[in-house]
Amino acid sequence: MRGVVVIGAGHAGVEVAGSLRDGGYRGPVTLVGAEPHPPYQRPPLSKEVLADGGDPGALSLRADAYFADRRIALRTGPAVDIDRTGRHVHIAGGEPVGYDHLVLATGAAPRRIELAGRSLRGVAELRTLDDALALRTSLASARRVVVLGGGFIGMEVASAARKRGVEVTVIELGDRLLKRAVSPPVSAAVAAHHRAEQVRLWFGEQVVELVGSRGHVAGVRTAAGRVLPADLVVLGVGATAEDRLARRAGLATDGGVLVDQWLATSDPLITAIGDCAVVCDPATGGRRRLESIQNATDQGRYAAGRILGERRPYGAVPWFWSNQGALRLQLVGVAGESDQLVVRGDERRFSVFCLRSGRLAAVESVNDPGTHMAARRLMERMSPTEAELVAAGYDVRTLARRAMARETAVA
Numbered sequence: 208m209r210g211v212v213v214i215g216a217g218h219a220g221v222e223v224a225g226s227l228r229d230g231g232y233r234g235p236v237t238l239v240g241a242e243p244h245p246p247y248q249r250p251p252l253s254k255e256v257l258a259d260g261g262d263p264g265a266l267s268l269r270a271d272a273y274f275a276d277r278r279i280a281l282r283t284g285p286a287v288d289i290d291r292t293g294r295h296v297h298i299a300g301g302e303p304v305g306y307d308h309l310v311l312a313t314g315a316a317p318r319r320i321e322l323a324g325r326s327l328r329g330v331a332e333l334r335t336l337d338d339a340l341a342l343r344t345s346l347a348s349a350r351r352v353v354v355l356g357g358g359f360i361g362m363e364v365a366s367a368a369r370k371r372g373v374e375v376t377v378i379e380l381g382d383r384l385l386k387r388a389v390s391p392p393v394s395a396a397v398a399a400h401h402r403a404e405q406v407r408l409w410f411g412e413q414v415v416e417l418v419g420s421r422g423h424v425a426g427v428r429t430a431a432g433r434v435l436p437a438d439l440v441v442l443g444v445g446a447t448a449e450d451r452l453a454r455r456a457g458l459a460t461d462g463g464v465l466v467d468q469w470l471a472t473s474d475p476l477i478t479a480i481g482d483c484a485v486v487c488d489p490a491t492g493g494r495r496r497l498e499s500i501q502n503a504t505d506q507g508r509y510a511a512g513r514i515l516g517e518r519r520p521y522g523a524v525p526w527f528w529s530n531q532g533a534l535r536l537q538l539v540g541v542a543g544e545s546d547q548l549v550v551r552g553d554e555r556r557f558s559v560f561c562l563r564s565g566r567l568a569a570v571e572s573v574n575d576p577g578t579h580m581a582a583r584r585l586m587e588r589m590s591p592t593e594a595e596l597v598a599a600g601y602d603v604r605t606l607a608r609r610a611m612a613r614e615t616a617v618a
C-alpha cells in the first residue's frame with residue numbers, strides 16, 4: 208500500500224491529512240510542504256502579526272505532537288513533478304514518494320503584475336509567514352505606506368499600518384473597496400471606517416511605476432501623472448491559483464486545477480482542494496474558485512471522506528471573515544449577480560441581504576456577528592424566499608430556529 212500523498216501543508220492539506228487518520232485510514236499518509244515552517248495559520252498574517260507583533264510560534268495550525276501521533280509523515284518540499292503513470296511524486300532534494308491517491312492542496316500565490324520598479328527594496332507582498340515577518344520589520348521603520356489594491360488583504364494591511372501610526376494611502380483601480388466580494392453598502396461602510404482611521408483612499412487610479420531612489424522605493428506614479436511619496440509599497444492586487452505542478456503533470460486547468468463535484472481532477476486518482484481548485488458544477492456549467500479558510504477546511508474534510516469511501520458530491524455554504532481594526536466583516540453565501548439588496552441595521556452594525564431571483568443568496572454583515580451566525584445556520588439548511596424573509600421581518604434568528612426545529616422533527 209502506497210497510501211495518500213498530500214502536496215501543500217496549508218489549511219486544506221493539514222485538514223485532509225488529519226481527517227484521513229481521524230476517519231480510520233490505515234495506510235501511509237505523507238504531507239509535503241514547500242515552506243520551512245511547521246504548518247501555520249494564514250489569516251493572522253495580515254492582522255495580529257502586523258499590528259501587534261506576537262510570537263510566530265503561536266500561529267501553528269496543530270500542536271507539535273499532532274502529526275507524529277497520527278503517523279502523518281511531514282516532508283519538506285517543494286514537490287517538483289508528478290509521475291502519473293508510475294504514481295510517484297518527486298520532491299526537490301529527496302526520495303520520490305509513491306501514492307495510491309494524490310491530493311493537490313497547493314494554495315495560491317500573489318498575483319504578479321508588470322510594473323516598473325517592482326524589484327526595488329521596500330516593495331512587499333503578503334502570502335507567507337516569511338512575507339509577514341519581513342513586512343512587520345519594514346512597517347516598524349516606515350513613515351509612509353502605499354497599498355496597491357483595495358481588497359481584503361490590502362485593507363487589513365492598511366489597518367495594521369495605521370495601528371502602528373504609519374501614514375497610509377490605498378490606491379484602488381476600481382470605484383469602490385472590495386468590489387469583487389461585497390455589495391456597495393458594505394464597500395461604503397468599509398471606506399467610512401478607514402477614512403475615520405485616517406487612511407487615504409484613491410479610487411480609479413492606476414499605478415504605472417514605482418519610483419526609486421538608490422535602489423529603494425521612494426514613491427508611486429499613477430497613469431494620471433500623480434506622484435505619491437512612499438517608503439514602503441505593499442502589493443495587494445489579488446492572488447492566482449498555484450497550479451503549476453498540475454499543469455506540468457498534464458491535468459486540466461483553467462485559472463486553477465479543474466475539479467468536478469467530487470473534487471476529482473481530470474485524473475481520478477488525483478483530488479484538488481482549497482485555493483488551488485476550481486469547482487465545476489455540471490448542472491449550471493458554473494465554475495467557482497474560493498479563497499477562504501472555510502472552503503479549504505471543508506474541502507479537506509470532504510476529500511478525506513471520499514477517499515475513505517463516502518459517496519456524496521461536495522457541497523458547502525461558503526463563509527468568510529475579515530477583521531480590519533475594529534471593523535468585523537462576515538459573509539455567508541455567494542452574492543454573485545444578486546438583483547436585490549435589503550439592508551437591516553444602522554450604520555455602526557448592519558447586515559445586507561442579497562437576493563437573487565427572489566431567494567436569499569448571501570448575507571453580508573458589518574459588526575453584526577449574531578446575524579451572521581444565524582444566517583449561516585439558516586443557509587446551511589435552506590435558502591428562504593423573499594416572501595418568507597418579509598414575513599419574518601428579516602429576522603434570520605427566528606427563521607434559523609424554525610429550520611433547525613423542522614430538521615429535528617424530520618430526524
Ligand SMILES: Cc1cc2nc3c(=O)[nH]c(=O)nc-3n(C[C@H](O)[C@H](O)[C@H](O)COP(=O)(O)OP(=O)(O)OC[C@H]3O[C@@H](n4cnc5c(N)ncnc54)[C@H](O)[C@@H]3O)c2cc1C
Nearest residue numbers: 215217218219241249250285286314481482498499500503
Ligand atoms: C494574509 C492572508 C490573510 C487571510 N485572511 C483570511 C481571513 O481572514 N479569512 C479567511 O477565510 N481567509 C483568509 N485568507 C485566505 C486563506 O488563508 C486561504 O484561503 C487558505 O489559506 C487556503 O488554504 P490552502 O491550504 O488552499 O492554501 P495555503 O494555505 O496557501 O497552503 C498551500 C501550501 O502549499 C504549499 N505549496 C505550493 N506548491 C507546493 C509544492 N509544489 N510542493 C509543496 N508545497 C507546495 C505552499 O507553500 C503553501 O504552504 C487569508 C490569506 C492570506 C494570504
